Amino acid sequence: AxxxxxxxxxxxxxxxxxxxxxxxxxxxxxxxxxxxxxxxxxxxxxxxxxxxxxxxxxAPSPARADAPTSVVAFEGVANERWTKVPVAVSLPSAWQSRPGQRAKQTKFMMYTDTYGPNYRYTDALPKFVDADGGVVADFIACSVQSRGGQESVTDLGPIGNVDAKVAFGVDVEDIALAETAGSNVRKDAGKQTYYEWDLDVPNGSKVLLSACISGGGLYVLSIAASEAQWKRAGEELKRTRASFAVPVAAESTTDISNRIYNNASAGGFK
Incomplete structure (x- = not known):
């Protein structure tokens, strides 16, 4: 009343x-x-x-830039040619991993040298769904490989000289035919520099990349989404890429053989 x-x-x-x-x-x-x-x-x-x-x-409002987020860490790799550093991204708190899904690490041998196999490791997060139950991306993953002797991604040359669609081994169908829709150089509060690319794949899917170098390792965040997923969560996926955080670290001065096999003491060195 x-x-x-x-x-x-x-x-x-x-x-x-x-x-x-x-x-x-x-x-x-x-x-x-x-x-x-x-x-x-x-x-x-x-x-x-x-x-x-x-x-x-x-009416439903578009995703807000200030929506709550959760930090998700990648497992990383110890005892390799690079210094292990903590790597993370921020995801919308409303996203949940699909039941039965879990993070998975794979490795790909690029070549063999004096110190043995040289691997690229990839940590893929589980698939996530939004508050409405829709899958937001085909994958969100971080890879790392040796890039000894280089301190920053700028050591790869100008961003325009890097062919991102083939340079980082991202496994997406027809990515070699992708068009570069945009690129950007980002520097975070910790003075880490990132090269970022937006790729349009012929089948309509989108690939977002962010690359940096730290501690002798080349780190690449890759996000792949179908056309429908991009319409559903494109803005959140861009913010996820922008949250990619890798601290600046110096390359280890320890001999590579000892980094990998921890065998310096066996040769009489301490």
């Missing part, structure tokens, strides 16, 4: 606003109805504008 209905009403030549409604009720007397003037064009326009504003406020 409205409080106003219990109060005495002053006599007026104009009906109160609460009685000028599209639905007529028995609470409005004949005299009140006769006294109410027909709504002006201005009143009609104002009412229409108010209705439109109400509908707009109830």
């Amino acid at each position: 409205r409080v106003a209905a219990a109060r005495p009403r002053r006599a007026s030549s104009r009906a109160p606003a609460s009685s000028r409604r599209a639905t007529t009720t028995s609470a409005i007397s004949k005299n009140d109805a006769d006294a109410a003037p027909p709504p002006s064009r201005r009143d009609v326009l104002l009412a229409a504008a108010a209705t439109a504003a109400t509908l707009a406020s109830s």
